[in-house]
Amino acid sequence: MAAPxxxxxxxxxxxxxxxxxxxxxxxIPIVVPLIPALFNADSPRLFGFPRFxxxxxxxxxxxxxTTTLVYQMTKKRGDR
Numbered sequence: 001m002a003a004p005x006x007x008x009x010x011x012x013x014x015x016x017x018x019x020x021x022x023x024x025x026x027x028i029p030i031v032v033p034l035i036p037a038l039f040n041a042d043s044p045r046l047f048g049f050p051r052f053x054x055x056x057x058x059x060x061x062x063x064x065x066t067t068t069l070v071y072q073m074t075k076k077r078g079d080r
Contacts, residue, residue, distance in 0.1 A: 020074045022070050025066050029059065029066050039052050
């Protein structure tokens with residue numbers, strides 16, 4: 001008796017075909033933290049923390065915000 005085929009390959013195939021331009025926004029949280037000029041100073045300080053430390057938190061928030069935006073803009077209307 002043959003095992004029933006799962007729907008996982010179809011789902012993976014449909015995701016691979018997603019060529020939405022919104023996906024390009026996902027490069028922002030990857031590229032922006034790699035710019036050394038952003039870290040090349042001690043000031044401004046935020047609550048006594050040097051720029052490097054509070055920018056790390058800002059990059060996390062940037063990544064979460066960008067990922068949420070891309071997800072909301074690319075999800076299909078039938079997915080809930």
